[in-house]
Amino acid sequence: MHEVEESKSFAERINELFDTVRDENGVPYTGKKIAQRANELGYTLSDAYISQLRTGKAKTPSFRTVEAIARAFGISVTYFLSDPDEDLKRVEQQREYVALAAETGAHLSAFRHESISPETIDVVIELLKVVKKQQSERESDAG
Structure with a gap:
Protein backbone atom coordinates (compact mmCIF):
# COMPACT_ATOMS: atom_id res chain seq x y z
CA MET A 1 0.00 0.00 0.00
CA LEU A 81 -2.35 4.07 12.26
CA SER A 82 -1.76 7.77 12.34
CA ASP A 83 1.55 9.42 11.73
CA PRO A 84 3.95 9.09 14.73
CA ASP A 85 4.56 12.86 14.64
CA GLU A 86 0.82 13.42 14.99
CA ASP A 87 0.75 11.03 17.99
CA LEU A 88 3.61 12.95 19.62
CA LYS A 89 1.80 16.25 19.10
CA ARG A 90 -1.34 14.79 20.69
CA VAL A 91 0.62 13.55 23.72
CA GLU A 92 2.27 16.96 24.12
CA GLN A 93 -1.15 18.60 23.88
CA GLN A 94 -2.51 16.32 26.58
CA ARG A 95 0.45 17.16 28.83
CA GLU A 96 -0.27 20.83 28.26
CA TYR A 97 -3.91 20.27 29.29
CA VAL A 98 -2.78 18.57 32.49
CA ALA A 99 -0.31 21.35 33.29
CA LEU A 100 -2.93 23.99 32.60
CA ALA A 101 -5.44 22.27 34.82
CA ALA A 102 -2.94 22.04 37.68
CA GLU A 103 -1.84 25.67 37.33
CA THR A 104 -5.25 27.23 36.95
CA GLY A 105 -7.49 24.87 38.84
CA ALA A 106 -9.51 24.55 35.64
CA HIS A 107 -12.37 22.14 35.68
CA LEU A 108 -12.53 19.27 33.24
CA SER A 109 -15.51 20.86 31.50
CA ALA A 110 -13.13 23.53 30.19
CA PHE A 111 -11.59 20.98 27.85
CA ARG A 112 -12.98 19.64 24.60
CA HIS A 113 -14.00 16.11 25.60
CA GLU A 114 -13.90 14.70 22.08
CA SER A 115 -10.17 15.41 21.81
CA ILE A 116 -9.26 13.62 25.05
CA SER A 117 -9.48 9.86 25.51
CA PRO A 118 -11.41 8.46 28.48
CA GLU A 119 -8.12 7.29 29.99
CA THR A 120 -6.72 10.81 29.77
CA ILE A 121 -9.84 12.25 31.36
CA ASP A 122 -9.32 9.85 34.28
CA VAL A 123 -5.73 11.01 34.61
CA VAL A 124 -6.79 14.67 34.58
CA ILE A 125 -9.40 14.01 37.26
CA GLU A 126 -6.85 12.24 39.46
CA LEU A 127 -4.39 15.08 38.95
CA LEU A 128 -6.98 17.66 39.91
CA LYS A 129 -7.72 15.67 43.08
CA VAL A 130 -4.01 15.73 44.00
CA VAL A 131 -3.79 19.48 43.33
CA LYS A 132 -6.88 20.09 45.45
CA LYS A 133 -5.43 18.00 48.30
CA GLN A 134 -2.11 19.85 48.16
CA GLN A 135 -3.87 23.22 48.20
CA SER A 136 -5.92 22.16 51.21
CA GLU A 137 -2.77 21.02 53.03
CA ARG A 138 -1.00 24.32 52.30
CA GLU A 139 -3.99 26.29 53.53
CA SER A 140 -4.18 24.30 56.78
CA ASP A 141 -0.39 24.64 57.33
CA ALA A 142 -0.60 28.42 56.77
CA GLY A 143 -3.61 28.87 59.04
Missing part, protein backbone atom coordinates in the same frame (compact mmCIF):
# COMPACT_ATOMS: atom_id res chain seq x y z
CA HIS A 2 1.06 3.59 -0.32
CA GLU A 3 1.90 5.94 2.52
CA VAL A 4 -1.07 7.15 4.55
CA GLU A 5 -1.61 10.88 4.78
CA GLU A 6 -2.01 11.90 8.40
CA SER A 7 -4.98 14.11 7.59
CA LYS A 8 -7.16 11.25 6.35
CA SER A 9 -10.04 10.17 8.54
CA PHE A 10 -10.71 6.53 9.29
CA ALA A 11 -13.68 6.65 6.90
CA GLU A 12 -11.45 7.96 4.10
CA ARG A 13 -8.85 5.29 4.78
CA ILE A 14 -11.32 2.40 4.80
CA ASN A 15 -13.11 3.71 1.70
CA GLU A 16 -9.79 3.90 -0.09
CA LEU A 17 -9.34 0.18 0.62
CA PHE A 18 -12.77 -0.63 -0.78
CA ASP A 19 -11.95 1.47 -3.86
CA THR A 20 -8.54 -0.05 -4.55
CA VAL A 21 -8.13 -3.53 -3.04
CA ARG A 22 -9.55 -6.49 -4.97
CA ASP A 23 -10.17 -10.09 -4.00
CA GLU A 24 -8.40 -13.06 -5.56
CA ASN A 25 -10.71 -12.83 -8.59
CA GLY A 26 -10.12 -9.10 -9.11
CA VAL A 27 -13.55 -8.19 -7.75
CA PRO A 28 -13.96 -5.19 -5.42
CA TYR A 29 -14.75 -6.09 -1.83
CA THR A 30 -18.13 -5.38 -0.28
CA GLY A 31 -18.77 -4.67 3.37
CA LYS A 32 -20.53 -8.02 3.62
CA LYS A 33 -17.52 -9.86 2.17
CA ILE A 34 -15.07 -8.10 4.52
CA ALA A 35 -17.29 -8.84 7.53
CA GLN A 36 -17.55 -12.48 6.45
CA ARG A 37 -13.77 -12.79 6.01
CA ALA A 38 -13.13 -11.11 9.39
CA ASN A 39 -15.58 -13.48 11.09
CA GLU A 40 -13.89 -16.47 9.43
CA LEU A 41 -10.61 -15.22 10.92
CA GLY A 42 -12.14 -15.28 14.42
CA TYR A 43 -13.26 -11.68 14.78
CA THR A 44 -16.77 -10.38 15.35
CA LEU A 45 -17.61 -7.77 12.74
CA SER A 46 -20.86 -6.89 10.98
CA ASP A 47 -21.55 -5.39 7.59
CA ALA A 48 -23.68 -2.75 9.34
CA TYR A 49 -20.76 -1.59 11.51
CA ILE A 50 -18.44 -1.49 8.48
CA SER A 51 -21.05 0.71 6.79
CA GLN A 52 -21.08 3.04 9.80
CA LEU A 53 -17.28 3.25 9.68
CA ARG A 54 -17.34 3.98 5.95
CA THR A 55 -19.85 6.81 6.32
CA GLY A 56 -18.17 8.28 9.39
CA LYS A 57 -21.16 7.61 11.66
CA ALA A 58 -18.82 5.42 13.73
CA LYS A 59 -15.48 7.18 14.11
CA THR A 60 -13.46 5.36 16.75
CA PRO A 61 -13.28 1.61 16.16
CA SER A 62 -11.49 -0.55 18.69
CA PHE A 63 -8.04 -1.83 17.84
CA ARG A 64 -9.56 -5.31 17.47
CA THR A 65 -11.98 -3.99 14.83
CA VAL A 66 -9.15 -2.25 12.97
CA GLU A 67 -7.15 -5.47 13.13
CA ALA A 68 -10.12 -7.45 11.80
CA ILE A 69 -10.59 -5.11 8.85
CA ALA A 70 -6.88 -5.07 8.03
CA ARG A 71 -6.61 -8.86 8.16
CA ALA A 72 -9.77 -9.28 6.06
CA PHE A 73 -8.24 -7.02 3.40
CA GLY A 74 -4.91 -8.83 3.75
CA ILE A 75 -2.98 -5.69 4.71
CA SER A 76 -1.00 -4.51 7.71
CA VAL A 77 -2.85 -2.79 10.53
CA THR A 78 -0.28 0.01 10.28
CA TYR A 79 -2.22 1.29 7.25
CA PHE A 80 -4.78 2.70 9.70
Whole structure:
Protein backbone atom coordinates (compact mmCIF):
# COMPACT_ATOMS: atom_id res chain seq x y z
CA MET A 1 0.00 0.00 0.00
CA HIS A 2 1.06 3.59 -0.32
CA GLU A 3 1.90 5.94 2.52
CA VAL A 4 -1.07 7.15 4.55
CA GLU A 5 -1.61 10.88 4.78
CA GLU A 6 -2.01 11.90 8.40
CA SER A 7 -4.98 14.11 7.59
CA LYS A 8 -7.16 11.25 6.35
CA SER A 9 -10.04 10.17 8.54
CA PHE A 10 -10.71 6.53 9.29
CA ALA A 11 -13.68 6.65 6.90
CA GLU A 12 -11.45 7.96 4.10
CA ARG A 13 -8.85 5.29 4.78
CA ILE A 14 -11.32 2.40 4.80
CA ASN A 15 -13.11 3.71 1.70
CA GLU A 16 -9.79 3.90 -0.09
CA LEU A 17 -9.34 0.18 0.62
CA PHE A 18 -12.77 -0.63 -0.78
CA ASP A 19 -11.95 1.47 -3.86
CA THR A 20 -8.54 -0.05 -4.55
CA VAL A 21 -8.13 -3.53 -3.04
CA ARG A 22 -9.55 -6.49 -4.97
CA ASP A 23 -10.17 -10.09 -4.00
CA GLU A 24 -8.40 -13.06 -5.56
CA ASN A 25 -10.71 -12.83 -8.59
CA GLY A 26 -10.12 -9.10 -9.11
CA VAL A 27 -13.55 -8.19 -7.75
CA PRO A 28 -13.96 -5.19 -5.42
CA TYR A 29 -14.75 -6.09 -1.83
CA THR A 30 -18.13 -5.38 -0.28
CA GLY A 31 -18.77 -4.67 3.37
CA LYS A 32 -20.53 -8.02 3.62
CA LYS A 33 -17.52 -9.86 2.17
CA ILE A 34 -15.07 -8.10 4.52
CA ALA A 35 -17.29 -8.84 7.53
CA GLN A 36 -17.55 -12.48 6.45
CA ARG A 37 -13.77 -12.79 6.01
CA ALA A 38 -13.13 -11.11 9.39
CA ASN A 39 -15.58 -13.48 11.09
CA GLU A 40 -13.89 -16.47 9.43
CA LEU A 41 -10.61 -15.22 10.92
CA GLY A 42 -12.14 -15.28 14.42
CA TYR A 43 -13.26 -11.68 14.78
CA THR A 44 -16.77 -10.38 15.35
CA LEU A 45 -17.61 -7.77 12.74
CA SER A 46 -20.86 -6.89 10.98
CA ASP A 47 -21.55 -5.39 7.59
CA ALA A 48 -23.68 -2.75 9.34
CA TYR A 49 -20.76 -1.59 11.51
CA ILE A 50 -18.44 -1.49 8.48
CA SER A 51 -21.05 0.71 6.79
CA GLN A 52 -21.08 3.04 9.80
CA LEU A 53 -17.28 3.25 9.68
CA ARG A 54 -17.34 3.98 5.95
CA THR A 55 -19.85 6.81 6.32
CA GLY A 56 -18.17 8.28 9.39
CA LYS A 57 -21.16 7.61 11.66
CA ALA A 58 -18.82 5.42 13.73
CA LYS A 59 -15.48 7.18 14.11
CA THR A 60 -13.46 5.36 16.75
CA PRO A 61 -13.28 1.61 16.16
CA SER A 62 -11.49 -0.55 18.69
CA PHE A 63 -8.04 -1.83 17.84
CA ARG A 64 -9.56 -5.31 17.47
CA THR A 65 -11.98 -3.99 14.83
CA VAL A 66 -9.15 -2.25 12.97
CA GLU A 67 -7.15 -5.47 13.13
CA ALA A 68 -10.12 -7.45 11.80
CA ILE A 69 -10.59 -5.11 8.85
CA ALA A 70 -6.88 -5.07 8.03
CA ARG A 71 -6.61 -8.86 8.16
CA ALA A 72 -9.77 -9.28 6.06
CA PHE A 73 -8.24 -7.02 3.40
CA GLY A 74 -4.91 -8.83 3.75
CA ILE A 75 -2.98 -5.69 4.71
CA SER A 76 -1.00 -4.51 7.71
CA VAL A 77 -2.85 -2.79 10.53
CA THR A 78 -0.28 0.01 10.28
CA TYR A 79 -2.22 1.29 7.25
CA PHE A 80 -4.78 2.70 9.70
CA LEU A 81 -2.35 4.07 12.26
CA SER A 82 -1.76 7.77 12.34
CA ASP A 83 1.55 9.42 11.73
CA PRO A 84 3.95 9.09 14.73
CA ASP A 85 4.56 12.86 14.64
CA GLU A 86 0.82 13.42 14.99
CA ASP A 87 0.75 11.03 17.99
CA LEU A 88 3.61 12.95 19.62
CA LYS A 89 1.80 16.25 19.10
CA ARG A 90 -1.34 14.79 20.69
CA VAL A 91 0.62 13.55 23.72
CA GLU A 92 2.27 16.96 24.12
CA GLN A 93 -1.15 18.60 23.88
CA GLN A 94 -2.51 16.32 26.58
CA ARG A 95 0.45 17.16 28.83
CA GLU A 96 -0.27 20.83 28.26
CA TYR A 97 -3.91 20.27 29.29
CA VAL A 98 -2.78 18.57 32.49
CA ALA A 99 -0.31 21.35 33.29
CA LEU A 100 -2.93 23.99 32.60
CA ALA A 101 -5.44 22.27 34.82
CA ALA A 102 -2.94 22.04 37.68
CA GLU A 103 -1.84 25.67 37.33
CA THR A 104 -5.25 27.23 36.95
CA GLY A 105 -7.49 24.87 38.84
CA ALA A 106 -9.51 24.55 35.64
CA HIS A 107 -12.37 22.14 35.68
CA LEU A 108 -12.53 19.27 33.24
CA SER A 109 -15.51 20.86 31.50
CA ALA A 110 -13.13 23.53 30.19
CA PHE A 111 -11.59 20.98 27.85
CA ARG A 112 -12.98 19.64 24.60
CA HIS A 113 -14.00 16.11 25.60
CA GLU A 114 -13.90 14.70 22.08
CA SER A 115 -10.17 15.41 21.81
CA ILE A 116 -9.26 13.62 25.05
CA SER A 117 -9.48 9.86 25.51
CA PRO A 118 -11.41 8.46 28.48
CA GLU A 119 -8.12 7.29 29.99
CA THR A 120 -6.72 10.81 29.77
CA ILE A 121 -9.84 12.25 31.36
CA ASP A 122 -9.32 9.85 34.28
CA VAL A 123 -5.73 11.01 34.61
CA VAL A 124 -6.79 14.67 34.58
CA ILE A 125 -9.40 14.01 37.26
CA GLU A 126 -6.85 12.24 39.46
CA LEU A 127 -4.39 15.08 38.95
CA LEU A 128 -6.98 17.66 39.91
CA LYS A 129 -7.72 15.67 43.08
CA VAL A 130 -4.01 15.73 44.00
CA VAL A 131 -3.79 19.48 43.33
CA LYS A 132 -6.88 20.09 45.45
CA LYS A 133 -5.43 18.00 48.30
CA GLN A 134 -2.11 19.85 48.16
CA GLN A 135 -3.87 23.22 48.20
CA SER A 136 -5.92 22.16 51.21
CA GLU A 137 -2.77 21.02 53.03
CA ARG A 138 -1.00 24.32 52.30
CA GLU A 139 -3.99 26.29 53.53
CA SER A 140 -4.18 24.30 56.78
CA ASP A 141 -0.39 24.64 57.33
CA ALA A 142 -0.60 28.42 56.77
CA GLY A 143 -3.61 28.87 59.04
